[in-house]
Amino acid sequence: MGRVALVLGAGGTVGHAYHAGTLAALGELTGWDARHADVVVGTSAGSIVGAMLRAGVGP
16 A cells, blocks of 8 residues: 545634544444554644644544
């Protein structure tokens, strides 16, 4: 498999909750852990979620 990039958008508090829920569901359904993405890019709420993932905090 090649490199994996995770792109996270904005949305304030709702965006943060959306990203957390989506990443948790993705992990449950596929077994993929978002903390293992090669590149993480985010804006606004997505940048906070991305920073938390890089710090080792799971969704």
